[in-house]
Structure formats: C-alpha cells, structure tokens
Amino acid sequence: MEKGSKRVLIGILVGVGILIILILAIIFGFSYFFVSKYSPKFDANLTSNLEKTIVFVEYTFDYVDYGDGKSYTNTFWGSGVIFSNKNKKLSIYTNRHVVDCGYIGECSPQRLNETIKIMTYDKKKYVVSKILLPSNDIDLAILELENVNTSYPSTITSQIVNNDEKVIAVGYPAFSQNAIELSKATGVVTGFRDLLTRKGDSFEVIDSTVYTNFGSSGGGLFNEKGELIGITTWSNNYASYAIKMSSIVSTNFDSCENGYFENNVCTKYCQGILDKNKNCILPCESFYCNSTVYMATDTTCEDGMILGEDGLCYQPCGSKDKYCSGSFNSYCFNNKCVVCPQQTILYQDNHCY
Secondary structure (H helix, E strand, O other): OOHHHHHHHHHHHHHHHHHHHHHHHHHHHHHHHHHHHHOOOOOHHHHHHHHOOEEEEEEEEEEEOOOOOOEEEEEEEEEEEEEEEEOOEEEEEEOHHHHOHHHHOOOOOOEEEEEEEEEOOOOOEEEOOEEEEEOOOOOOEEEEEOOOOOOOOOOEEOOOOOOOOEEEEEEOOEEEOOEEOOEEEEEEEEEEEEEEOOOOOEEEEEEEOOOOOOOOOOOEEEEOOOEEEEEEEEEOOOOEEEEEHHHHHOOOEEEOOOEEEEOOEEEEOOOOEEOOOOOEEOOOOOOOOOOOOOOOOOOOOOOOOEEOOOOOEEOEOOOOOOEOOOOOOEEEEOOEEEEOOOOOOEOOOOOEO
8 A cells, every 4th residue: 555545544544533532522521411410419418308308108098899898908108298397296298199099089988997107217107197188189288297206307498499490309219019218319490380170270380300200209309408399299201290389388278087088078987888968877787778778777767768666767668657677588579578588588579589
C-alpha cells in the first residue's frame, strides 16, 4: 500500500474513533442528565426522618357472602402517613381503598367485624381506635389511635407544588405475599390533573415520575424540604399519581361508631340479617323461615305478618289472623296448614317427600 493511501486510511480510522467517542459522550451525558433530573438524590438524614412518619397498615374484615350465606375473612395491606401526634393521639392519612372493602366492592353490604392495625418504624403494632371517611367519596381516610405513649414524629404538610419539583415517595409496597419492605422512590412533578368523585366532587392529583408499587397506596409524596404534598394513590408504567394536599385539607371527614359506611349510611355491625332498612334482624331459631320477608325473634312484625304466641312473626295462612305453628315441617299450602313428617319436604303436588 502506498504511503498516501495509508495516511488516508489512518485519517478515516481516527475520524471514526472521534465520532464514536462523541456519540458515547452524548449518550452518557444524556443518561446522566435524565437520571439526575428524573431520579434525583435526597439527603440521607431527610429521608431517614421521613421514614419514621410512615406506617404499615393491615386491615382485616369479616363479611357475609350473599351468594352462599357463609361468612368470610379477608385482609388488605397498605401504607399511611402520621400527620399529627398530640396528647398521645396519633392521626394518620391513608387511602380509603386500603381500609374500606365496600369502597372497591370487595365485600358484601353486610359486614360482621373490621379491625385495622398499624405498625410503626420501630416495629410496634397498634390497633386503630377510629376511622374517619370523607363525605365526597374521595379515596382518602384518616386513622386515629388513642393512648400512644411513644412520641412518633409527624410530618409537616404543604399545599404548594410546582412543575419539575423534585419529590420522593415513601411507603410499604408488597415484596411478596408474606413479606414487606419500606421503599423510597424519587422523581419529579410532571403535571396536575383535575378529577371527579362518583358524586361529582372535584379534586386534584399530582403526576410524577415516581414509581410506586402495589402496597404503597396511602404512602406519602414529599418535596425536597420533607413536606408532605400528597398521598400516593395510583400508578402505572408511565407515572404515579398522588392526591394533592390542598384537596385533602378541604375534605370533610366523618366517623361511624361501631359500624361502617354503606352507600354513605352509617350501618351497624350485624350478626344476623340486615333488612331493607338496614335494621339488624336475628335469624330464626329451630325452624326454617319459608317466607318472602325475613322472619325474626323480634316483637315488631312487618306489615302483613302475624305475631305468634311464641313471640315470632309468621305469614298469615287462610286469613289475616291465622298462621301455621313454628314446627320445622309446618307449611301453609292452599291457605291450609300442612305438617310433613320429619326429614321430608312439602312439594307443589301437596305431598311430602
């Protein structure tokens, strides 16, 4: 190869090398910019203090399945943020879908019992004394605990949020079925959305690049000052959404003592049957209630029913003041009382089988 050709080849190789170096520099520079902008770092002391305001929430509920009439128990998990600690009383923000099975249709209208427990950063567990729910169906709840002797830190809140502001989300995403971990994720605010509840009430959420996993619901979204600016509520592959603090402080909350809200009506826990007016009716005893309305050991009978000598309500048979006795196999058929032998049932042909 001639010297001139060699020089040309060397020049080409050097040019290609320089071009590759420039391309790599641009790629790494862009990556650094992207990571530093959309995954900013927060002060270690600040994040440590924020972690102490986050609690793990465990919600257990018993309910009656109207399909088979059996009772079932289920448990939800999520996160919460301590926003007040005064006179041994803790107040915690969380999401309603974490502590109200009826809000997302995961239980029947008849609940038997509910228990909410929280675990603080020092691994202590407490039973929630009261739950307060919003009147406008926004996905929020307040948990209250009494007689808490430990002085847990509470977060400072702020209603001021700006686009491109650096933020950090802290919560307890589910690591596996039987394991949890306190998780932190950073990002920036990318926008805001105006949403409506099912009742038509408006509220605002924060869009951010923070990614929150399942179980982080009810956790906190904080700014660089460590101020709580929102409650993390939903997320997808592209963004995370937190209910803005300005919408939280403008919400009215109410409680239902010894019960739960069903269609925004305070309903008491019932071990029997709930009638159409949400009254708790005790189940019939020692006989089968073959009726279009609930029978009950209640001295007040519904319209059209007859109060029997045994204190039970019966369907009239033949006339408005006549009824069939409370025997297990006693039926009213063609306006006459028919008694079938034990372990048999009356069928429409007027025979017992």
